[in-house]
Amino acid sequence: MSWKSIICRAESLLGGRCPAVDLSLLGKSESTLLIERVRSLASMSDHKIVPVICTELENNPNNNFLKFRNWTNMFSTKKAIPRFPSSMVIPLIGQCVSIDDPHSLQLHRKMGEIFALINLAIALHRTVVDLSDPLFQQQRDDLAWVKNMELGNKLAVLAGDILLAKASVELASFRIPKIVEIISGAIVEAVCAEFTDLATGSTHSLTHPSTNWLEHVKLRHGALLGECCAAASLLSSPSAKSVEELLKGVREFGVNWASLSRLLSELDFVKELRIDNSEPPKTLTSLGFTESGLPEPTLADTLLRASESTPSTIYDQYKSIASTLARQLGDSFGRLLEQSSADSDVHSLAKESVDLLVKEADLCTDFS
Known part of the structure; x- marks a missing residue:
């Protein structure tokens, strides 16, 4: 059993490739112009929008028409075959808890697309550079640098706002106020x-x-x-009696899945490095791990910066957190299945996916 085989089965059972952002939502000519501007920025500046867009193009099959020859992904730290895409988890879990409804898969895939839209929009907004930051005091004297940073900021804000607006329209199309409330709260937490x-x-x-x-x-x-998994479960029209309990279980599953996947991706990266604990790292992103093209704080950097840690104690912390998250994921999935309908191929796929992620967490004890 491998992620490649699981993803292939998921594409067969869940209506095709994983839900993803279609940058042509910006308009075909506008999206092409965006990529041209970003590519130009890449040659003249280090604005953070560049790795975000580059990573999105590299990982998203919907945007093949926008790819530029020889513009490969130089910004992602992920080298292994990707695990189960987060946007595909949403229709997977939605179908697990779905009452027999021939139209539910389409709705669950739409929720996966909304997740992808919001995720990219947040990443784009995170790239906005505060030009008043004292760190950029010397660069502010360079008019060309300032111009490029301002252009990058404008592109990031505009593209991010358009994607969020599209996500809002799609959410409103469900005509379920509770879903809008749930996703709005999730955006607040992410920010x-x-x-x-x-x-x-x-x-x-x-x-x-x-x-x-x-x-x-x-x-x-x-x-x-x-929260997107919880919203997808609402689209399945569960009975009012069990809805709150179901939402809680699905929400816990999504949080545990995302957290464990993120930890294992970081661990894949950290295993290839030699952790130097001779002096504290200058930042919490010193190791260079990225997600969606952006640097992220690692557990290793956090431990080294906050306390006196050794490689051995750092790995022990990775193992401890992975073990806890794996147990919580298994427990939340078990509770979720208790509230779902009869077994099906989708249930089997979900169980195999959870089992494989938990197995990877168990194997993370090997740091040789």
Whole structure:
């Protein structure tokens, strides 16, 4: 059993490739212009919009028409075959809890697309550079640099706003106020991740660095997937009697899945490095791990910065968190199945996916 075979089965059972962003939503000519401008920026500046767009083009089959020859992904730290895409988890879980409805798959895939839209929009907005930051005091004297940064900021804000507007229209089309409320709350939580101590680089209050790191990951990655899974379950029209319990279980599953996947991706990256604990890292992103093309705080950097840690104790923390998340994922999936309909091929696929992710977490004890 491998992720490649599971993804192939998922594409067969869940209506095709994983739901993803179609940048032609910006308009075909506009999206082409966006990529041209971003490619131009790549040759003249280091604006953060460049790796975000480049990573999106590399990973998204919907945007093949926008790819430029020889513009390969130089910004992603993921080298292994991708795990089960988060946007595909949403229709997978939606179908697991779905009451017999021939139209539910289409609705669940739409929710997966909304997840992808919001995720990319948030990433684009995160690339906006604060030109008043003291870190850029010297660069502000370079008019060309300032012009390029301002252009990158405008592109990031405009593209991100358009994608969020599209997501809002799609959410409204469901005509279920509770879904709009759920997803709005998830966006707030994801944005709140930008103001945690890990995002701001502050370590003075990291009294429990492992816990602080995990809370940050759950905000940035877990909240949106968890709430989108919950919203998808609402589209299945469960009975009013069980809806709150179902929403809680599905939400927990999504948060645990996203958090464990994020940890394992980081661990894949960290295993290839030699962790140097001779002096604290200058930032919480010193190791260079990226997600969606953007640098992210790693558990290793957080531990090294907040306390005296050795490679051995760092790996022990990775193992401990992976074990906890794997157990929580298995438990939440078990509770979810208890509330779902009869077994089906989709149930089997979901179970195999969970089992494989849990197995990878168990194998992370090997750091040789």
